[in-house]
Amino acid sequence: NAGVTQTPKFQVLKTGQSMTLQCAQDMNHEYMSWYRQDPGMGLRLIHYSVGAGITDQGEVPNGYNVSRSTTEDFPLRLLSAAPSQTSVYFCASSFGQGLVNTEAFFGQGTRLTVV
Amino acid sequence: DAKTTQPNSMESNEEEPVHLPCNHSTISGTDYIHWYRQLPSQGPEYVIHGLTSNVNNRMASLAIAEDRKSSTLILHRATLRDAAVYYCIRRGGNKLVFGAGTILRVKS
Numbered sequence: 399n400a401g402v403t404q405t406p407k408f409q410v411l412k413t414g415q416s417m418t419l420q421c422a423q424d425m426n427h428e429y430m431s432w433y434r435q436d437p438g439m440g441l442r443l444i445h446y447s448v449g450a451g452i453t454d455q456g457e458v459p460n461g462y463n464v465s466r467s468t469t470e471d472f473p474l475r476l477l478s479a480a481p482s483q484t485s486v487y488f489c490a491s492s493f494g495q496g497l498v499n500t501e502a503f504f505g506q507g508t509r510l511t512v513v
Numbered sequence: 514d515a516k517t518t519q520p521n522s523m524e525s526n527e528e529e530p531v532h533l534p535c536n537h538s539t540i541s542g543t544d545y546i547h548w549y550r551q552l553p554s555q556g557p558e559y560v561i562h563g564l565t566s567n568v569n570n571r572m573a574s575l576a577i578a579e580d581r582k583s584s585t586l587i588l589h590r591a592t593l594r595d596a597a598v599y600y601c602i603r604r605g606g607n608k609l610v611f612g613a614g615t616i617l618r619v620k621s
Contacts, residue, residue, distance in 0.1 A: 440600060440613045443609070443611075454607070488556050499545055501547075504558065506555065507554075
């Protein structure tokens, strides 16, 4: 099983550029989410989705867009990159729509630098 | 979802048990307690979760206080590979909200 796959692993952007971070899972999970992790800090939730066509905001949604057209994919779009978005981004998935009794699976992360 | 309270760091000797505490004094009756850990340069990985009773799996044990306001993750024999950041999370809805976690250092 591939699990949760994130691409790319590393990316450097110039301020103002846009890009899409890809996340795919092959476990037929309904729930998917995006986090960012800054140095020395825990993960902060950006956006999440409880199923295809349904998304919602987390703690730090500004500057990011998401959509969920299929169960497998949950891309994260940076509309106009800013240095404050330099971070490591993690995608996660789990069974259930808000079920609390399930484990989440995380990707290996995308390290993004905005110069 | 309110975050939990954990010590910033702890240290253990290899092959000895480790008890990682977590306070969640405002927990509601339906919130589960989840533990994840993050090894250097990796994504978080699931460790264990529970609601009221103590739980055991191949990785660890979870002891939940009777009033559910605190819990303890128990690693029975720490190894160098257990050195990581351990996150205690209160999960009551669609969000898995992380705090700063506890940095566990294991000495050989």
